[in-house]
Amino acid sequence: MLRMSKLTDYGTLILAHLSGTGDELQTAADIAGRTGLGVPTASKLLKILGKAGLVTSVRGSHGGYQLARSADQISAAEVIDALEGPVAITVCSNGVGNCEIESLCLVGSAWQRINVAIRRALKDVSLAQLTVTTGTDYPLIDLTSAVRPEEQHLGKDGSH
Amino acid sequence: MLRMSKLTDYGTLILAHLSGTGDELQTAADIAGRTGLGVPTASKLLKILGKAGLVTSVRGSHGGYQLARSADQISAAEVIDALEGPVAITVCSNGVGNCEIESLCLVGSAWQRINVAIRRALKDVSLAQLTVTTGTDYPLIDLTSAVRPEEQHLGKDGSH
DNA sequence: TTAATTCGGACCATTTTAGTACCTTTTGCG
DNA sequence: CGCAAAAGGTACTAAAATGGTCCGAATTAA
Secondary structure, eight states: OOOOOHHHHHHHHHHHHHTTSTTOOBOHHHHHHHHTOOHHHHHHHHHHHHHTTSEEEEOSTTOEEEESSOGGGSBHHHHHHHHHOOOOOOOOTTOTTOOSSHHHHHHHHHHHHHHHHHHHHHHTOBHHHHTOSOOOOOOEEEOHHHHOGGGGGOOOOOOO | OOOOOHHHHHHHHHHHHHTTSTTOOBOHHHHHHHHTOOHHHHHHHHHHHHHTTSEEEEOSTTOEEEESSOGGGSBHHHHHHHHHOOOOOOOOTTOTTOOSSHHHHHHHHHHHHHHHHHHHHHTTOBHHHHTOSOOOOOOEEEOHHHHOGGGGGOOOOOOO
């Protein structure tokens, strides 16, 4: 759950690094060196981040990269969007209502709702917050309303 | 984000189907037919779900499968655990403190915190709730405390 | 013009995922 | 007892995603 690819991790790392270097331009090679990533990999990620509008780039000699906005104006949701792409849950491809596996649509849409909820929560977490080292307390997430207000009396089993 | 494999979707589908058939035993072939899945695939999934303790099985002729508990006693977190396995974010493998990419640990742990929070929320969503078709309202998730109480005044950009 | 850089692809190796098959074990029933 | 109908386990193969690399084109400062 919440499986992230390595590249997403690396991308976050780059963004974190960039958020600590003011507004000086940093070359891809530079960033690679500081983060420990390979130059081609860092370069690739920077392109992706650039396309997503999270970093700005200056071409030509003396060019480089820079955070497009301050770290507290970049949300975790944007970071994930940029690096993982918009992720779709296996949806029935026949259009709503006419799929042969009727129930798949329903189940799929349930996960989808949860997905949306999580994504929404991630919009309120900033890159700046992500890079904070301290803060061992875990977030509170309430999904109960995702599923319908009335069913809330159950649960409470404490299993597994 | 929240990338789920097809099998997880299928598995949920099977569970959803099973939650609608009382306590009669259903053969793998039966379930496959009703859900539209291939028999080998359904069979494979049922084995996995069985091992995870979400369904019980009866062997021998006249055997079959059955939900191990009622649908509201099975949490979404368990479903994901069973089908996706315990998922770890790319962690630095050198042990905390001595990884060459120092910041990777930190960033990784941030995602980890978020991961934990999400998983916790998923524990409160039951299979029964997942299969409810109505309920178009989305869940509320609050990640702010995941990152530190004091930083809460930011955000509010409404970008993208 | 030359050197430093980003940009945009294409490309390939490795890993994951999905699906299938085969054989074993268990159990009801004639 | 012996057969048939089931689940259980394992291993295998094909396809897709992932991670990583490289190369040529475009851009710009000196």
